[in-house]
Amino acid sequence: MARPCQARILCSGLRHNVGVVRQRAPSARIMACVKADGYGHGATTVATSISDLVDGFAVACIEEALELRDHGIGGPVLLLEGPQSADEIGLAAEHQLTLCLSSPHQLQWLTDADLQTPVSCWLKIDTGMHRLGFAPEVVADTFERLQALRCVTGTPVLCSHFARADSPEDPANNTQEACFDRTVAGLDAAHSLANSAAILTRPDSHRAWVRPGYMLYGGSPFTHRDSVSLGLRPAMELSTAVIGIRDVAEGQAVGYGGRWVAPRASRIATLAVGYGDGYPRHAPDGTPVLIEGSAAPLAGRVSMDMITVDVTDIPAVQVGSRAVLWGSEPDVDTIAQLSGTIGYELLAGMPSRTPRIKESP
Numbered sequence: 001m002a003r004p005c006q007a008r009i010l011c012s013g014l015r016h017n018v019g020v021v022r023q024r025a026p027s028a029r030i031m032a033c034v035k036a037d038g039y040g041h042g043a044t045t046v047a048t049s050i051s052d053l054v055d056g057f058a059v060a061c062i063e064e065a066l067e068l069r070d071h072g073i074g075g076p077v078l079l080l081e082g083p084q085s086a087d088e089i090g091l092a093a094e095h096q097l098t099l100c101l102s103s104p105h106q107l108q109w110l111t112d113a114d115l116q117t118p119v120s121c122w123l124k125i126d127t128g129m130h131r132l133g134f135a136p137e138v139v140a141d142t143f144e145r146l147q148a149l150r151c152v153t154g155t156p157v158l159c160s161h162f163a164r165a166d167s168p169e170d171p172a173n174n175t176q177e178a179c180f181d182r183t184v185a186g187l188d189a190a191h192s193l194a195n196s197a198a199i200l201t202r203p204d205s206h207r208a209w210v211r212p213g214y215m216l217y218g219g220s221p222f223t224h225r226d227s228v229s230l231g232l233r234p235a236m237e238l239s240t241a242v243i244g245i246r247d248v249a250e251g252q253a254v255g256y257g258g259r260w261v262a263p264r265a266s267r268i269a270t271l272a273v274g275y276g277d278g279y280p281r282h283a284p285d286g287t288p289v290l291i292e293g294s295a296a297p298l299a300g301r302v303s304m305d306m307i308t309v310d311v312t313d314i315p316a317v318q319v320g321s322r323a324v325l326w327g328s329e330p331d332v333d334t335i336a337q338l339s340g341t342i343g344y345e346l347l348a349g350m351p352s353r354t355p356r357i358k359e360s361p
Helices: 011-024 035-039 043-050 062-070 087-094 104-112 136-148 171-184 196-201 332-338 343-348
Strands: 006-010 029-033 056-059 077-079 098-101 120-124 157-159 236-248 266-271 288-291 294-297 307-310 322-326 356-359
Touching: 006 011, 006 043, 011 029, 011 043, 011 196, 011 356, 029 043, 035 043, 035 343, 043 062, 043 356, 056 062, 062 077, 062 087, 087 098, 098 104, 104 136, 120 136, 136 171, 288 307, 322 332, 332 343
Parallel strands: 006 356, 029 056, 056 077, 077 098, 098 120, 120 157
Antiparallel strands: 006 236, 236 266, 236 322, 266 307, 288 294, 288 322, 294 307
16 A cells, blocks of 8 residues: 555645636736746646646746646746756747746847747846846847847747735835836836735736736735635645554653653654655644644654654544645645745645645546
8 A cells, every 4th residue: 555645736726726816817817837846736737737727837947848848738838037058048949938038148048049930038127136137227128139039929028026025015015016117118018027925915016917826826925814814725735644543651752852742641643744745844843733623733853754743632533544734724834834934845845755646626
């Protein structure tokens, strides 16, 4: 039999969350972010589940784009970081990929390319994140250069990225958007600004294209609002099973380092999941695990392959009982916050050892 730890990919949740994007930004086209293997859900699984609902897919690099093409995913595929070498220009043209250009050297590679098929492009503007993007003062000239290239098809989309959209009240968001609008004034092109947080809080930023990422997978991009309040549903349920039960006396320690000490005579269940499966090593004692309909608190340090939980107050638990690490309850953001990280990291960092089991839409 297979190890019981698995991540069930909830296609119905993915499709529901695309619907939330459509409700929030009804006039915009959707460029769904499936980088980092679909935030750990499986890029091709995600793409095939929602391809009829969205207008394109965004990835970080050409390897991720080619994986989509190899699995028959058509339509626009945007390389958010653009080409990483000159020879990727030809690959992008061959596979009809869209390049997001953010640096002069990328523009030069494209200018020097001898392409049989032209490529579509986006042009990224640095409005204040200072990570990638052309400086505002050179955008107009760069846009004209792009439009004049015979190897470029269509009009480049002008885009930027918010650095603090997850803090909706931060004035830096208004500053970035104002910088973008000043920079693109007079340039006849489609715009793209909004990530998940901006889709949910800044309708004026929706423009022609929105780029949802984390919200597609049912997570909240905000620390002050949970996913349920945003109308989102989880797209992954990480579960396992109880593989051992033992009684420990008051005062006995459990797990590496003896971090958890029984405050009473206790019943401890061992579960087949650990940081080798993507469960956070820094989860503290008390982190909830759902077993037999009740929350069992983590009791002891997370190991590579196992965790231990206190099931003293859940008498129905037995070997083989199913345990949910995150999904609807508890949600991944709760586990992440307790562990001092973010849900993005837990999902995107899940190792390949944990099988992804696709649920039908």
